Amino acid sequence: MxxxxxxxxxxxxxxxxxxxxxxxxxxxxxxxxxxxxxxxxxxxxxxxxxxxxxxxxxxxxxxxxxxxxxxxxxxxxxxxxxxxxxxxxxxxxxxxxxxxxxxxxxxxxxxxxxxxxxxxxxxxLAEEFFAYWGECSCFMDVEGEETKPLQVYSCDYKSIKAKAFFLTDNVERTSKKLTVLGGEFEQLNACVFLISSQSNPRPSLESWPPQNLGQLLKWQRALDHRVPSKILKKIRSVSKRNVEACMLVISSPGFKYGFMVAMPTKQDRKFLRKRSMGNQHLYPLKILQVAIIRVDDKYLTERNLPAAPNLARLKITIIGCGTIGGYLAELAVKAGAGTIGGHLELIDPDRLGPNNLGRHRLGFGDLHQYKASALVSEIKRVMPSANISALSCDARDIELADPDLIIDATGDESLGYWIAGNYHRNKPILSVWIEGGGVAVRSLLNYSGSGACYRCLCDYNRDYAFRSVKEEIDDVFVGHGCEELYVPFPATVSLQAACLGMEAAMDWAGPNRLPTLRTKVISPEFTSGSDDCCPVKRKGCPACCN
The missing domain is CATH 3.10.110 (Ubiquitin Conjugating Enzyme)
Incomplete structure (x- = not known):
């Protein structure tokens, strides 16, 4: 070589x-x-x-x-x-x-x-533009058609030693995100305008980057000759107002970018008018390049799922915030649960114990806290604006708040029977569980009154039908004395169960609703007992046939 x-x-x-x-x-x-x-x-x-x-x-x-x-x-x-x-x-x-x-x-x-x-x-390669543009960042948290008045905040991040702007149409929603980021935030005395362009931007090869409004207008004229007049019209409309700055966001076919114009003081405006005519007195105004970065919930949800179904706008209830439910709740929020008008409800009566730490989404700082409420706090760091609530009680003691989907992540067979018996007629139920000491993970989706419910499947399994593996699975417990017994398996098994359940939930949200029973064998010592399929309702099932 x-x-x-x-x-x-x-x-x-x-x-x-x-x-x-x-x-x-x-x-x-x-x-x-x-x-x-x-x-x-x-x-x-x-x-x-x-x-x-x-x-x-x-x-x-x-x-x-x-x-x-x-x-x-x-x-x-x-x-x-x-x-x-x-x-x-x-x-x-x-x-x-x-x-x-x-x-x-x-x-x-x-x-x-x-x-x-x-x-x-x-x-x-219009995206290459941001390699040449952006003295600072502006996080844009705007939903809908961007027709509401926009407010801009100056943000000073102490943790990352950087300054940026936040653009929003909903202060309450955006403030939740700002609080998580930390630092100091201050609303600017600035006007915000959105301007459409039919051309994706490219850096000018004559004078770059533009330092003032005149240079920027010349550059924009080479891209789209209609944009400079739009910019001047917006700036003129506020030139006599008592505003410190004017932010303009250019919406091109590929993405948005922007700039901030420092507006002259009242004395400066008089001085500039004496020296020049027309719009030329605006040309010397200094500009600040701004890279527009979307952080709205729709973008965060759909960025990795373009044109694919997600869980936004839906009401979802997860029962069980243990080793499966903790990871499943976070995956659900990242798929849109609790956003854009949706709601995610977490139900679990237990507190986090030391024996949970090795495989739970929560950590040491949450010891002895109710799992459901601690999980809400943790997930709100991931998606601050998500609409999530916690109920630290047994699901059998309450009436569920009319969810679109119920997810049973408890792994409790008895509770699974109860959920199937009480909600199978009018609510889709997704059950997710781990078999044995992490031998396999499974999920079963029961549509409203159709197909096998969780109790049906358990009875099928006792008759050696639709089993996860061909071999017998021995019960394995750890514990001694009065310590609570638990089944040992690593966090990787919990994650795989959560992922399997989330795949089924995403298919439920979209057109692909088959198969309803899914199995993934984890242990190499076992062989698959059945293919993914759609078991039918078991005749005489005490949970779903009454």
């Missing part, structure tokens, strides 16, 4: 054959610099190559100068003329053949440049 400097002579020879020359002045010891030209259908384009001498990074390529045809903005070009030609993850740099790999990447760069010169790829 040729490594580092050993491969440089061979690479130089190949590049010289392509018309590149080693630069007389080498800017850095880490890079080998060469100058030459890329061949395109529009003619040669001068460029500078910077080759990583260790071959750990792909070649850096700069156009010197940027052709007039690509000004003032162009995709895949940074403001300093650097050409972006290969996204990370789209290539594997072969350390055993660095010369051939480097030449292949340079050829790819030449192809990309040729496409740019022909006017192609105009909408490619």
């Amino acid at each position: 040729r490594e580092g400097e050993d491969a440089i002579p061979d690479l130089l020879s190949e590049l010289q054959a392509r018309g590149f020359k080693r630069s007389y002045h080498q800017g850095s010891a880490e890079y080998l610099e060469l100058t030459g030209a890329f061949r395109t259908s529009e003619g040669p384009v001068q460029c500078r190559l910077e080759i990583d001498r260790t071959f750990r990074q792909p070649p850096r390529i700069f156009l010197t100068p940027v052709p007039d045809k690509l000004l003032p903005v162009a995709p895949h070009l940074g403001p300093n003329g650097q050409l972006c030609y290969a996204a990370k993850g789209t290539y594997v740099f072969d350390i055993y053949d660095p010369v051939r790999q480097t030449l292949a990447l340079i050829s790819r760069a030449e192809q990309v440049l040729d496409s740019l010169m022909k006017g192609e790829m105009r909408e490619d």
